[in-house]
Amino acid sequence: MDAGLFTANNVWMMLATALVFFMHTGFAFLEIGLTRQKNTINILFKNIFIITGGLLLYYAWGFNMMYPGFEEGSSGIFGFAGFGIAAPEGGMTPDYADGGYTWWTDFLFQGMFAATAATIVSGAVAERIKIGAFMIFTVIYVGLVYPIVGAWKWGGGFLDSWGFYDFAGSTLVHSVGGWAALVAIFLLGSRIGKFDENGKPKAIPGHNIPLATAGVLILWLGWFGFNGGSVLSADPELTSLVLVTTSLAAAAGGFGAFILSTILYKNLDLTMFLNGILGGLVGITAGADLMSPNEAIVIGFLAGLIIVLGVALIDKLKLDDPVGAVTVHLICGIWGTLAVGIFGSKAGGEQFMVQLYGVLIVGAFCVICTFIILGALKAVMGLRVSKEEEIEGLDIHEHGMDAYPDFIND
Template sequence: MDAGLFTANNVWMMLATALVFFMHTGFAFLEIGLTRQKNTINILFKNIFIITGGLLLYYAWGFNMMYPGFEEGSSGIFGFAGFGIGAPEGGMTPEYADGGYTWWTDFLFQGMFAATAATIVSGAVAERIKIGSFMIFTVIYVGLVYPIVGAWKWGGGFLDSWGFYDFAGSTLVHSVGGWAALVAIFLLGSRIGKFDDDGKPKAIPGHSIPMATAGVLILWLGWFGFNGGSVLSADPELTSLVLVTTSLAAAAGGFGAFFLSTVLYKNLDLTMFLNGILGGLVGITAGADLMSPNEAVIIGFLAGLIIVLGVAFIDKLKLDDPVGAVTVHLICGIWGTLAVGLFGDKAGMGQFMTQLYGVLIIGAFCVICSFIILGGLKAIMGLRVSKEEEMEGLDIHEHGMDAYPDFTND
């Protein structure tokens, strides 16, 4: 391979890595914007812990657990290539990864993905989970559950051999986080005041919708790296197609959510509009490289409709998800994964059934693991803060500080 092409590929992958890293800023802005001022530092602390701890865990063993190099004849369920990371012979040359990037770029790009699953959970459990319990959960889930599931497809495991397809992680990233979020909010219970005596949901407004809006726009920008980098090279045709399908699905998702929420609720709900954009992004992620622009618009628009219906469904179940994480990442993640069998280059009943099997297997594994981890933490040290701590805010009780001291009354 030409040295210039190898360099161009690697530079694009490093840029994509930076864009995925920047998504953590978007997640943080979105979460604090949609929640109350008194819990801002708590949410920011969790997000910083996730990216720092997640990267170290991925270095320590996660990368080698997710890409163990399954031997021929292996079951393709679990493998481990050892602790730590070290570049193999040829890891800095075009012979590695077909010249798409170097070994170090490979590790860092994949490492940026690893922490996202726990970030999804962070938003769902906001304003009432104990910080210590959350940190322990993050270490176990990001350190073990995520790389094991990732190995089943991206690491060449049994789902890969079956033909299961997930280009950039509608299931392997978003649904993995979404399943854990669902279990967590079930075990935690709703925030005080979320439901009235008749069980009807009540709005608990976030303290900064402008910040939440900025967070969504940052996430959209970051998705250019999330999906665009998943091409694993700077291939001009495929990279540009992926960026187009990603953007069109995001726009259509926002428009779908805006349209249906306006029809059903007779108001122009910005938060539903914003989550519709995210739903479109999650929905296209599994097949962004397979879809035409027309198909991307359809997938995104339907994801937007799913957002509105999904949020209402979660409320009907009396589950409290402050940022809509379960609907955005789990339900739209499932939709996007199944859409690979309905649209695009791989569409067909056989592919659809393979996608469905993958969704069910990964879902069952994640739910079981989440119940074991979170249920164990609940029994041993508790998951939820006290009523007093929740009412007064986690910032003061768990961190001893205020995010906006100049604007807080004494």
């Protein structure tokens, strides 16, 4: 391979890595914007812990657990290539990864993905989980559950041999986080004041919607790296197609949510609009390289409709998800994964069933693991802060500081 092309490929992958890293800023802005002022420090602390801890865990063993080098004839369920990382022979040359990037770039790009699953959970459990319990959960889930599931497809495991397709992680990243979020909010219970005595949901407004809006726009920008980098080279044709399908699905998702929420609730709800954009992004992620622009718009638009209906369903089930994480990442992640069997170049009944089996297997594994982890933590140390701490705010009680010391908490 020409040295210039090898360098161009690697530079694009490093840029994509930076964009995925920047997504953590978007997640943090979105989460603090949609929650109350008195919990801002707590949320920021969780998000910083996730990215720092996640990267160290991925270095220590996660990367080698996710890419263990399954031997021929292996079950493709679990493998481990050892602790720590070291570039293999030829890892810095075009002989590695068909010249798409170097081994070090490979590690860092994949490492940026690793923490995202726990970030999804952070938003769902906001304003009432004990910080210690959340950190222990993050270490176990990001350190073990995420790389094991990732190995089943991206590491050449059994789902890969079945033909399961997930281009950039509708299931392997977003649903993995979404399943854990669903179990977590079930075990935690709702925030004080979320439901009245008749079980009717009451709005608990976020304290900074402009910041939440900035978060969504940052996430959209970061998705260019999330999906565009998953091409695993700077291939002009495929990379440009992926960026187009990603953007069109995001735009269509926003419009789908905006239109349906306006029809149902007779108001122009910005938060639904924002989550519709994210739903479209999650929905296209599994098949962004397979879809035409028209198909991307349909997938995104339907994801936007799913957002509105999914949020209503979560409320009806009396589950409390402050940022809509379960609907955005789990429900739209499932939709995007199944859409690979409905639209695009792999569409067909057989592919749809493979996608469905993959969703069910990953879901069962994540739900069981989350129940075990959080169930044990609940029994040993408890999951939820006291009523007094929740009412007065986690910032003061768990961190001893206020994000806005010149203003009065709500």
